[in-house]
Amino acid sequence: MIHINNILSFFNLHNMCIAMLLLPLSSALIIGFFGKYLKRPIIAIISISCIAITMVIASYFLWEFFIGNSQNINTTWYVWGTSGNIQFKFGFLLDKLSVVMLTMVAAISLVVNIYSIGYMQTEHNYAKFFSYVAFFIFAMYLLVIANNFLQLFVGWELVGLASYLLIGFWFNKNSANQAALKAFLINRIGDAGLLIGIAAIFSICNSLDYITVFKILPQNTQFINLICILLFIGIMAKSAQIPLHVWLPDAMEAPTPASALIHSATMVTAGVFLLARLSPVFEYSEYCLNIILLIGALTACLMGILATIENDIKRIIAYSTISQLGIMVAAMGASAYVAGMFHLITHAFFKALLFLGAGSIMLAVNQIQNIHNMPQLKKYLPITYWCMLIGVLAMCGFPGFSGFFSKDLILNSVALSGLPFAKKAYYLLLLSMFITAFYSFRLIFTVFHKPEGHKPEKHIESSRIITNPLIILSGLAVILGVVLIYPVLNNKLFGESIFVLPTHNVIKEYVNHDFSGVIKMVLYGFISNSGLCVIFGIISAFVLYIKKPHLAKILNQIMQNDFLFVYNFFKRQYFFNEINQLIIGTTQFVSRFFTNIIERLLIERLLINNVTQVVVVFSKTIQKLQTGYLYHYLFLMLTGVLIIISCLLFNIY
Amino acid sequence: MNLSVYLIFNAVLFCVAILGVLINRKNLIFLIMCIELMLLAVNSNFITYARLWNDINGQVIVFFILAVSAAEMAVGLAILIKLFKTKASIDIMDLSVLKN
Numbered sequence: 001m002i003h004i005n006n007i008l009s010f011f012n013l014h015n016m017c018i019a020m021l022l023l024p025l026s027s028a029l030i031i032g033f034f035g036k037y038l039k040r041p042i043i044a045i046i047s048i049s050c051i052a053i054t055m056v057i058a059s060y061f062l063w064e065f066f067i068g069n070s071q072n073i074n075t076t077w078y079v080w081g082t083s084g085n086i087q088f089k090f091g092f093l094l095d096k097l098s099v100v101m102l103t104m105v106a107a108i109s110l111v112v113n114i115y116s117i118g119y120m121q122t123e124h125n126y127a128k129f130f131s132y133v134a135f136f137i138f139a140m141y142l143l144v145i146a147n148n149f150l151q152l153f154v155g156w157e158l159v160g161l162a163s164y165l166l167i168g169f170w171f172n173k174n175s176a177n178q179a180a181l182k183a184f185l186i187n188r189i190g191d192a193g194l195l196i197g198i199a200a201i202f203s204i205c206n207s208l209d210y211i212t213v214f215k216i217l218p219q220n221t222q223f224i225n226l227i228c229i230l231l232f233i234g235i236m237a238k239s240a241q242i243p244l245h246v247w248l249p250d251a252m253e254a255p256t257p258a259s260a261l262i263h264s265a266t267m268v269t270a271g272v273f274l275l276a277r278l279s280p281v282f283e284y285s286e287y288c289l290n291i292i293l294l295i296g297a298l299t300a301c302l303m304g305i306l307a308t309i310e311n312d313i314k315r316i317i318a319y320s321t322i323s324q325l326g327i328m329v330a331a332m333g334a335s336a337y338v339a340g341m342f343h344l345i346t347h348a349f350f351k352a353l354l355f356l357g358a359g360s361i362m363l364a365v366n367q368i369q370n371i372h373n374m375p376q377l378k379k380y381l382p383i384t385y386w387c388m389l390i391g392v393l394a395m396c397g398f399p400g401f402s403g404f405f406s407k408d409l410i411l412n413s414v415a416l417s418g419l420p421f422a423k424k425a426y427y428l429l430l431l432s433m434f435i436t437a438f439y440s441f442r443l444i445f446t447v448f449h450k451p452e453g454h455k456p457e458k459h460i461e462s463s464r465i466i467t468n469p470l471i472i473l474s475g476l477a478v479i480l481g482v483v484l485i486y487p488v489l490n491n492k493l494f495g496e497s498i499f500v501l502p503t504h505n506v507i508k509e510y511v512n513h514d515f516s517g518v519i520k521m522v523l524y525g526f527i528s529n530s531g532l533c534v535i536f537g538i539i540s541a542f543v544l545y546i547k548k549p550h551l552a553k554i555l556n557q558i559m560q561n562d563f564l565f566v567y568n569f570f571k572r573q574y575f576f577n578e579i580n581q582l583i584i585g586t587t588q589f590v591s592r593f594f595t596n597i598i599e600r601l602l603i604e605r606l607l608i609n610n611v612t613q614v615v616v617v618f619s620k621t622i623q624k625l626q627t628g629y630l631y632h633y634l635f636l637m638l639t640g641v642l643i644i645i646s647c648l649l650f651n652i653y
Numbered sequence: 654m655n656l657s658v659y660l661i662f663n664a665v666l667f668c669v670a671i672l673g674v675l676i677n678r679k680n681l682i683f684l685i686m687c688i689e690l691m692l693l694a695v696n697s698n699f700i701t702y703a704r705l706w707n708d709i710n711g712q713v714i715v716f717f718i719l720a721v722s723a724a725e726m727a728v729g730l731a732i733l734i735k736l737f738k739t740k741a742s743i744d745i746m747d748l749s750v751l752k753n
Contacts, residue, residue: 628749630684631675638671 013064013073016057017092020102021141023050028134035127044117047130051113051137055106061099072497074147074211086206093147093210097341097497101144101273104345107476108265108352109137111469115356116257118465119363129169129255136162140266144273149198149208152274156194156238159267160187166258167251179250186247190237197230214280214499221284228281228288231274239271240322241329242299246576248322252314256362259314260355264321265348272325275332276341280499283335289504290419293333297414297425297432299326302574304435308442309570312369313358316443320395321351323432327410330425335504336413342488343406346480350394350403353473357388360462360470361447371446378448381461385448387470392444394477396437396534399525402481407433408521409488411530412514413506433530437537445545485518659701667694681736681743685729692722 027050031043038046064070073094081088113133120129139162143155160183168180202208204223205216217224235241240248251263262268275282275292282289300323307319324347331340364381365374378385390401397407411433414426461467487493489511500507515521525531544552559567572578625636646652673687696715703711737743 629678630745631678634671634674638675 013061013070013094014075014077014092016060017073017075017094017145018077020054020057020145021138023054024134024138024141026050028131028138031127031134032131035131038127040126043127043130047134048110048113048117050134051106051110054137054141055103055110058099058103058106061094062103065094065096065099066492076147088150088208089148090151091147091209092145094145095497096493096495097273097276098144100341100345100493102141104348105137105140105144105266108261108348109133109140111472112257112261112265112352112356115260115359115466115469116255118463119257119359120255123255125169129166129258132162132165132169133258133261136166136262136267140270143270147210149201149210149213153194153198156234156270157191159262159270160184160191160238163187163251163254163262163267166262167254169255169258170253173253176253179247179253183247183251186244187237190234190244193230193232193237194234197227197234200227200230210277217281218284224281224285225287228285229291231278231281232288232292235271235274235329236295237271238274239268239325239329240299241271241295241326242302243576243579245299245303245322246573246580249315249318249573252312252318256314256355256359259318260352260359263318264351264355268321268325269328269344269348272328272332272340272344275329276337276494276498279332279337282332283499283501283504286419289333289335290421291333293330293414293417293419293425294421296326296328296330296333297421297428299323300330300432301326301428301435304432304439305570306573307439308435311371313361313371313374313443313447314355314369316371316439317351317354317358320354320436320439323436324351324395327407327429327432330414330429331410334410334414334417334419334422334425334506335500336410336417336506337498337500338488338491338494338507339406339409339413341494341498342484343403343410345484346394346402346406346477349473349480350391350401350477353387353391353470353477354395356466356470356473357384357391360384360466361388363462363466364460371443374447376448376450381448383461383467384470387467387474388448389444390474390477392440394481396440396537397433397530398437398534398538399522399531400481402477402479402484404522404525405481405485408525408528408530409485409507409510412510416506416509418503430529430533434533434537437534438541441538441541442545445541449546451549482518485521489515656701656705660698663694663698663701666697667691670694678746679744681733681745681748684745685726685733689722689726692718 027047030046031038035043073092076089076091079087079089113130116129116133120126123129136159139155139158141155143152143159146152146155164180164184167183168176170176198208200223201213201217204220204227205213207213207216217227233244237244248263248268252259254263282292303319303326304323307316307323310316310319324343328340328343328347331337331343361374361377361381361384362369364377364384368374394401394403397404411426411429414422414429417425419425484493489507491498491507526535544555569575625632670687670690673690674684677683677687696718699711699715699718703709703715733743736748740747742748
């Protein structure tokens with residue numbers, strides 16, 4: 001007899017974690033293998049229901065951890081390999097950090113999935129798209145929920161694979177294939193760093209479990225800097241930090257929902273998540289934190305500048321993503337892990353909103369991506385307009401919106417940080433605030449507010465299945481900051497899962513000295529440095545693109561005529577692609593040298609072929625002695641005997 | 654008795670035999686005869702030393718050699734006749750078929 005308690009005990013957290021992984025995977029497999037035979041609504045239902053169930057599970061986790069006061073869960077699912085006395089395990093680590101991240105991923109995935117039903121309506125490979133997305137979600141859960149480095153690495157690689165597949169989704173487009181390859185290859189560089197880092201951790205700690213590593217590794221002061229740098233290389237590739245960022249703008253070849261889900265909200269933030277997850281390690285390497293801070297701030301500033309001169313709507317948002325990721329990474333560098341994660345969450349929602357909004361715009365204008373070629377759209381896309389506006393306000397950190405709280409917190413933390421680069425990073429971040437406001441409003445003004453030109457034929461607002469996700473996301477983009485600011489500041493949101501040394505605890509310092517309530521924070525936001533930067537950015541965009549549009553053109557002209565090098569410097573994205581080309585060219589030259597000179601000539605021809613040649617020539621020569629005539633042999637014998645005899649006779653030995 | 658006369662005679666006989674093998678490149682019978690001559694030169698050498706040291710063993714060995722060479726010649730000549738029957742030639746050049 002099955003007792004009700006047995007059924008209830010089946011629904012424990014461990015089994016729910018398994019379900020969380022298996023549901024998207026099975027959805028990916030079913031749609032992937034049988035997608036051809038299924039009708040589109042059924043595909044959509046399978047995909048959405050699987051994600052929705054994981055969303056429910058994630059919300060239950062959230063409930064358990066924040067209201068039910070559940071303990072951290074660290075269990076092993078199964079052992080998939082034993083080598084000596086080392087076991088490679090698959091397991092789950094559920095703590096506040098992973099639970100919050102899981103919920104965020106599930107929520108974004110759900111919204112994007114619903115949106116995709118509308119967006120991919122006309123797409124031929126409908127099933128393939130949903131299969132890939134479900135596979136990506138599985139991989140992302142695997143990464144977030146991992147309790148050891150190996151599982152993390154597996155998830156890390158699988159999200160990379162999903163990203164590759166989705167960038168190359170329109171595989172008959174050459175640029176898409178190139179972009180997919182670029183993303184994959186650049187991520188390989190990072191993966192190499194991450195893998196070496198993990199191997200180094202393994203050789204020091206003899207274990208890959210987070211808990212064990214966090215206990216042992218900080219005692220090893222000799223190698224911790226090196227390991228942190230190696231891990232950070234992996235993070236740089238995945239989270240698109242300078243100089244490994246070049247793949248992300250090109251990744252915009254993916255379908256827009258995939259860009260929203262993978263290349264802005266979830267996958268690219270995996271690196272930031274990893275930084276937070278490994279805070280007990282990074283905290284002990286001040287050297288590495290310094291580098292992280294500087295690279296983050298540089299990325300935030302430099303990539304923001306590129307967004308101001310880009311004309312492709314998706315690429316603008318892509319550059320803004322890189323810039324925001326830079327801000328998060330800088331926060332991690334300043335030991336404000338909580339603030340960085342806070343920005344990760346708010347960013348995920350407003351950036352998904354912006355991407356989905358851009359998708360909605362592209363649907364309305366027949367897939368035009370150049371913002372200058374779009375007609376004036378405010379009248380025709382009212383819902384999209386307001387949602388985009390909210391998203392943009394949140395992104396540039398306008399006081400009161402979600403982005404404001406996280407960004408303000410990060411700026412204050414960086415200002416309070418005691419690291420040597422903190423001052424420089426602070427000014428870089430301030431500059432990036434200004435730039436963010438400028439390019440986001442440039443986008444809004446150019447797309448929605450330009451003087452009405454030609455009459456558009458049929459620009460209509462997208463269907464409800466597309467606008468509803470936008471509305472949900474914009475709601476979250478407004479309130480999330482206010483809702484989360486107190487848990488973040490009280491350290492309720494992430495609790496013990498993030499470790500900060502007492503000397504680095506900038507958040508606590510901020511709370512103790514500068515913070516005095518949300519309302520004051522918002523009001524002060526209008527007159528603080530960051531708030532002034534934002535407002536100044538908005539005003540300058542307003543002047544340049546609404547009030548005096550010819551001024552922008554004149555500026556452009558001056559740049560092109562008189563400062564051609566500077567113009568090219570920005571237009572060609574700081575020559576990063578050229579530098580990479582140079583590196584690739586050098587590598588190719590070296591490898592060609594090795595194949596042609598070392599391998600083909602020296603080894604193959606001189607060593608290997610020559611040995612056989614020598615043997616052949618030698619034996620051909622020797623062969624001539626074997627004439628087969630008796631008198632020849634006799635002659636040789638006689639000669640030999642004569643030589644021996646004469647040696648004996650004349651005492652020559 | 655002048656020893657060197659005998660020894661020189663033997664050596665000359667042996668050299669003639671070897672030269673016969675070396676120079677003769679045609680006739681198989683000549684070849685066999687030359688080999689026989691070589692054996693005879695060796696025999697003669699044995700007898701010379703047997704007489705010198707008054708040792709009968711040297712002369713006994715000569716008989717052995719004669720017997721063996723007679724047997725060998727019987728086999729050799731039989732092969733020769735058989736060869737001539739099949740190939741209709743006793744030219745050495747014609748017989749070197751194993752090469753190439």
